[in-house]
Amino acid sequence: MADFEPRIVAFVCNWCTYAGADLTGTSRIKYASNVRIVRFPCTGRIDYMLLIEAFNEGADGIIVSGCHPNDCHYTSGNFHARRRWIMFRSLCDFMGIDIRRIKFSWVSAAEGAKWADIVNKTVTEIRALGPYDEYKKVAKTPEKEVIHG
Amino acid sequence: MNSDRRLIRKDSLEKLFKALKQNNKTIIGPALQNGKISYKISNNYSEITSDYIQTTQSSKEIAFPRTEKILAYSKNAEGMSVKGIDIKDIPEIVLWGVRPCDAIGIGELSAIFNWDYKDEIFNNRLSKVTVLGFSCSKADEYCFCTSVGGNPGNTEGSDILFTQLGENGDYLAEILTEKGSLIVSMAEALFERAGKVEKEKFLVDVPVRFNHEDVRNKLTTFFESGEWVQQSLKCLGCGACAYVCPTCACFDIQDEAHGKSGSRVRCWDSCGFSLFTLHTSGHNPREVQSQRWRQRIMHKFSYMPDRLSVFGCTGCGRCSRACPADMNILEHLISIQEATV
Amino acid sequence: MDDLRKRAKELLEASAVKVVIGYENGTENKTRAIFVEKPEDTGKLIFDSRCIMNLASYLTKHEVKNKGKMAVTATLPVMRAIIQLASEFQVNDSNLLVLGITPESKLIEFKDLAEVESFVHKYQIEIDVRNKEMLDKIDKMPASERWNFWIKELAPCFKCYACRAACPMCYCHRCTVDFNQPQWIPVPSHELGNLEWHIMRAVHLAGRCVDCDACYNACPLAIPLNLLTKRMLIDAKEHFGGYQPAIKAEHLMSTYKPDDKENFIL
Numbered sequence: 001m002a003d004f005e006p007r008i009v010a011f012v013c014n015w016c017t018y019a020g021a022d023l024t025g026t027s028r029i030k031y032a033s034n035v036r037i038v039r040f041p042c043t044g045r046i047d048y049m050l051l052i053e054a055f056n057e058g059a060d061g062i063i064v065s066g067c068h069p070n071d072c073h074y075t076s077g078n079f080h081a082r083r084r085w086i087m088f089r090s091l092c093d094f095m096g097i098d099i100r101r102i103k104f105s106w107v108s109a110a111e112g113a114k115w116a117d118i119v120n121k122t123v124t125e126i127r128a129l130g131p132y133d134e135y136k137k138v139a140k141t142p143e144k145e146v147i148h149g
Numbered sequence: 150m151n152s153d154r155r156l157i158r159k160d161s162l163e164k165l166f167k168a169l170k171q172n173n174k175t176i177i178g179p180a181l182q183n184g185k186i187s188y189k190i191s192n193n194y195s196e197i198t199s200d201y202i203q204t205t206q207s208s209k210e211i212a213f214p215r216t217e218k219i220l221a222y223s224k225n226a227e228g229m230s231v232k233g234i235d236i237k238d239i240p241e242i243v244l245w246g247v248r249p250c251d252a253i254g255i256g257e258l259s260a261i262f263n264w265d266y267k268d269e270i271f272n273n274r275l276s277k278v279t280v281l282g283f284s285c286s287k288a289d290e291y292c293f294c295t296s297v298g299g300n301p302g303n304t305e306g307s308d309i310l311f312t313q314l315g316e317n318g319d320y321l322a323e324i325l326t327e328k329g330s331l332i333v334s335m336a337e338a339l340f341e342r343a344g345k346v347e348k349e350k351f352l353v354d355v356p357v358r359f360n361h362e363d364v365r366n367k368l369t370t371f372f373e374s375g376e377w378v379q380q381s382l383k384c385l386g387c388g389a390c391a392y393v394c395p396t397c398a399c400f401d402i403q404d405e406a407h408g409k410s411g412s413r414v415r416c417w418d419s420c421g422f423s424l425f426t427l428h429t430s431g432h433n434p435r436e437v438q439s440q441r442w443r444q445r446i447m448h449k450f451s452y453m454p455d456r457l458s459v460f461g462c463t464g465c466g467r468c469s470r471a472c473p474a475d476m477n478i479l480e481h482l483i484s485i486q487e488a489t490v
Numbered sequence: 491m492d493d494l495r496k497r498a499k500e501l502l503e504a505s506a507v508k509v510v511i512g513y514e515n516g517t518e519n520k521t522r523a524i525f526v527e528k529p530e531d532t533g534k535l536i537f538d539s540r541c542i543m544n545l546a547s548y549l550t551k552h553e554v555k556n557k558g559k560m561a562v563t564a565t566l567p568v569m570r571a572i573i574q575l576a577s578e579f580q581v582n583d584s585n586l587l588v589l590g591i592t593p594e595s596k597l598i599e600f601k602d603l604a605e606v607e608s609f610v611h612k613y614q615i616e617i618d619v620r621n622k623e624m625l626d627k628i629d630k631m632p633a634s635e636r637w638n639f640w641i642k643e644l645a646p647c648f649k650c651y652a653c654r655a656a657c658p659m660c661y662c663h664r665c666t667v668d669f670n671q672p673q674w675i676p677v678p679s680h681e682l683g684n685l686e687w688h689i690m691r692a693v694h695l696a697g698r699c700v701d702c703d704a705c706y707n708a709c710p711l712a713i714p715l716n717l718l719t720k721r722m723l724i725d726a727k728e729h730f731g732g733y734q735p736a737i738k739a740e741h742l743m744s745t746y747k748p749d750d751k752e753n754f755i756l
């Protein structure tokens with residue numbers, strides 16, 4: 001497990017977190033390279049099914065991030081998103097999905113250092129948790145046939 | 150092959166079960182889950198229940214799984230590799246505790262899968278199945294096997310048919326096929342000679358409620374009847390009836406792609422769904438639920454007998470038991486027979 | 491019951507409604523929906539404790555709706571569903587009349603849906619003790635045990651969608667599970683396909699589910715899928731002050747408060 005490098009997918013909004021991550025780069029702050037960033041117009045557009053999809057495709061961890069409350073480019077996208085995350089996260093927990101592997105954050109365009117910090121902490125934590133085998137096993141079920149539930 | 154009649158002691162069934170396991174058979178039998186009786190892979194005799202009228206789902210899954218990978222592909226530097234189902238991977242199955250209305254359904258399903266195209270996967274699976282039927286000493290309001298040509302002690306479709314001779318009694322075993330004899334040969338000593346047994350005495354009486362040939366005739370002029378709407382107003386348009394039915398054979402092909410590899414999967418489908426006939430254009434030739442309900446009955450009682458010389462209903466009553474809206478197919482067939490066109 | 495028949499008869503005789511949706515005796519001591527269009531058939535209507543199907547699911551079905559104005563026998567959960575449907579513009583006063591049945595099994599007449607709403611608001615949605623115990627039991631399991639519990643419970647699901655068909659809130663002509671361009675939920679009923687289908691179903695019903703248990707009662711395999719929506723109800727209570735269907739209210743999941751509380755966003 002020592003050389004396990006987690007695969008992490010980050011779903012971020014264009015206006016704050018994406019710009020923030022950009023700043024991390026231009027400020028030459030070094031951070032873990034395990035994250036693949038997917039850019040969205042707004043956290044309001046980050047459908048919970050996308051998070052599930054990321055796990056299906058083999059992600060070991062997920063970061064979802066956007067503008068701080070009151071800073072959303074579209075005024076209220078992040079407020080809507082927050083409600084949905086509250087419910088979705090709780091449902092995931094109830095169904096036994098490992099919610100330690102899904103991180104939510106507010107990162108503004110000015111918070112390059114915060115972004116680096118979140119990524120690094122997430123990578124360290126997921127590395128310690130190991131690959132998300134429990135989910136991957138289920139995601140592989142197309143490989144077997146289903147007879148008699 | 151003439152049926153060979155033997156007697157097996159009630160206590161010997163467990164020994165038979167063990168003998169089959171020793172011969173590397175996968176045994177699938179009725180078991181209880183969440184208060185429902187389903188066919189399950191049984192590793193111990195104690196998992197099998199004998200106290201049931203009918204299982205919730207039919208046994209069609211042994212040859213027609215609800216989700217079946219029919220091929221897998223992967224792309225690599227050399228090109229493309231495609232792998233189909235290997236018959237060697239299909240286990241030898243003994244289906245334990247099948248009711249006569251389920252056993253006969255396997256033949257009806259087979260007629261569909263061998264109509265013009267011979268479905269190799271289905272046939273291969275079926276070739277590995279031995280059916281141990283158990284005749285019925287109990288029935289409920291939903292049962293109507295005798296109205297569609299069956300009966301509670303029907304041997305058709307079983308390789309061996311067991312009939313319990315009275316409550317807590319021993320069993321008459323009618324060995325009906327080569328596959329059945331093979332099973333007997335695995336535990337020869339358990340099968341004693343049967344004296345004269347009047348099997349019919351021990352079967353439940355299921356009254357004949359309608360005549361399936363009459364219904365078939367009626368349907369030739371019934372397509373436009375208002376009866377379909379009357380019957381199906383309460384139908385919710387789900388797939389429960391089709392999925393539990395031993396003879397429903399509709400399926401959908403899905404490709405599941407993951408990057409450079411993937412598989413093609415055959416999944417159950419149902420004519421009860423509105424999506425079943427939806428065209429890409431948006432047009433739906435079966436626009437409303439009554440047309441879908443009509444299709445269900447027409448297919449089983451008109452199209453199948455016309456084309457395949459078998460009816461598509463064994464009278465097992467599963468669809469009515471499973472229906473969330475209590476659409477009772479028996480009632481509806483009776484009212485079709487009685488309707489004046 | 492006599493009140494109900496009498497009222498139904500009057501309504502049909504006066505052509506105040508075209509169809510009365512109610513319950514009749516079904517197979518093996520079950521009850522089922524009946525659509526009474528002639529005054530002389532009102533004698534078939536019944537009501538007793540076996541009448542648990544949520545008849546509100548019929549109010550959005552083409553062939554029923556197209557008959558004209560409907561009257562429906564409605565217990566409290568059915569009334570809740572009706573109010574939720576009204577708030578989603580699926581039923582209104584011009585196409586629906588409610589023949590209410592109080593929790594004490596008394597017939598109660600409503601002038602309009604606004605009156606139904608006030609009646610509904612006299613009661614809170616309460617999760618029954620048995621289900622509450624089950625929810626607690628699951629909550630107390632370690633996460634991986636919960637995971638295994640759900641994978642096992644959902645395994646038999648063969649995606650007949652009877653739960654969806656029986657749910658009054660699942661009236662969409664095209665459900666997310668039916669989309670294949672792009673495909674969101676795998677069609678096959680393997681472990682992943684079933685997991686995703688049930689996550690999706692629960693999320694789409696959050697803040698809309700009236701806890702009538704019609705989905706669970708419809709499932710031919712008795713999968714405890716209603717626990718998921720019950721859990722969402724509890725969450726709605728904990729985080730957003732609870733759920734009560736209301737004709738003009740903002741929907742719980744399509745609105746927000748700037749000060750919604752959470753404790754997990756970094």
Ligand code: SF4
Pocket residue numbers: 383384385386387388389390391421468471472473474475476652
């Ligand atoms: S008859 Fe019953 S089981 Fe069949 S589609 Fe209609 S509601 Fe579903």
Ligand code: SF4
Pocket residue numbers: 390393394395396397449461462463464465466467468469478
């Ligand atoms: S149509 Fe119904 S009664 Fe007939 S075989 Fe199918 S499930 Fe059984």
Ligand code: SF4
Pocket residue numbers: 646647648649650651652653654708709710711712713715
């Ligand atoms: S009714 Fe039951 S089996 Fe059918 S889709 Fe719903 S949960 Fe699955």
Ligand code: SF4
Pocket residue numbers: 544656657658659660695698699700701702703704705706716719
């Ligand atoms: S999800 Fe189930 S309990 Fe909730 S409204 Fe729909 S049928 Fe009723």
Ligand code: FES
Pocket residue numbers: 013014015016017041042043044066067071072073074075076077078
């Ligand atoms: S634009 Fe960043 S959260 Fe809406």
